[in-house]
Amino acid sequence: MNPTGISNSVINRLPRYYRFLGELKKEGLTRISSRELSERMNLTASQIRQDLNCFGEFGQQGYGYNIELLQSEIAKILGLDKPQNAILIGVGNLGKAIAHYINFEAKGFHLIGMFDTKESLVGQMVRNVPIRHISTLDEFCRENMPRAAILCIPKEASKEICDQLIKLGVKGFLNFSHYDIALDHPNVEVENIHFGDSLMTLSYKLSN
Amino acid sequence: MNPTGISNSVINRLPRYYRFLGELKKEGLTRISSRELSERMNLTASQIRQDLNCFGEFGQQGYGYNIELLQSEIAKILGLDKPQNAILIGVGNLGKAIAHYINFEAKGFHLIGMFDTKESLVGQMVRNVPIRHISTLDEFCRENMPRAAILCIPKEASKEICDQLIKLGVKGFLNFSHYDIALDHPNVEVENIHFGDSLMTLSYKLSN
């Protein structure tokens, strides 16, 4: 169980609820019951009600859930209504694509800076965010206090940067590197995205 | 439990074992005990032995595991020794970055083709793989029989492409889109990578 007392399975389902509710809204619907939603999402109605029950009471007997309302409540639960400052480290192929591709504002974050070691990148803008030299990281963080960092650098560089960022007050990482942050820093929140691992898992499943 | 009878938790740990063993090899070590490995990986020795025991006997009493051997056995389990053909759909920012960034050969796949709707991309090469027009997908698949597809296209386009690919014999997806493949196609292997969901989860954890 988490520090918050809510299990990870529940937390991991929240973004999916949020997405499905967004679609229902797009379809012009205004209300939905746990049973109907369960059919759409391929869950049980019971599980949906129990998941939501972790956070409060958002429905009404005999009626169901107001879609608009429920979605905005989930947004609040996820913290999307109070975006936090984030920086991105490593503006190579991947880092640049991430910066272009992800709508940070819709996911609870402001991207306020990007950093790289490569002089030739410095000054370039991606989505109105400037790329800065990694040597200015300390100063920038002390001024802007980013709460999260997106790590798009090789494993070798990651440990040092992590130590530095954590000292500067960064509390959460979206980690694309193969460095095991959680191992050295158990008090920091980490979401790992390891393409390679996912591919190997897929390979396993296709081989057996 | 999986079709294979091995739980997902175990399967998901395999790539990590594989990585750690690679590092040990780099360090010049040749043998390791489950206890030593458990300390490095922050697991229990018991769990490591039990995980490996799902697949066979790779160690020796009184000695431990031969690192080289164990790694290559895990590679076999993951199917890395028999790479499967894969194609990538959608060569936008993300797709292009993935193609550049991921070493498919090391993860059990051959990337044999990339597809997009955009005429201006057609003919370009990424890592010696040509970008083709999506209209040639059918023909290409019938000739080359790809087993997996990496989906880097928007949700809206995904359903149709998925149906098409599955009809053409594709059995597994690395899915970056928000389309819920598993919902419509329960008999296909899917690894989802949803940056947005990961960010929202991180947002939740940083907000509570």
Next chain:
DNA sequence: TAGACTTGTTTAAGTTTTTAACAATCTTTT
């Protein structure tokens, strides 16, 4: 050959996750 070590494996414990059930209460219909 003896003592130390470490595996594979079984068994048990613990935890998490899911499902089922139902009283309470709201909505809708007549």
Next chain:
DNA sequence: AAAAGATTGTTAAAAACTTAAACAAGTCTA
């Protein structure tokens, strides 16, 4: 305004999964 129908929040039970403990059997090292 009352009755019938619907659906929630919540509790309790069941099921599934995951981890940990323990130890006989076998191997290494000195």
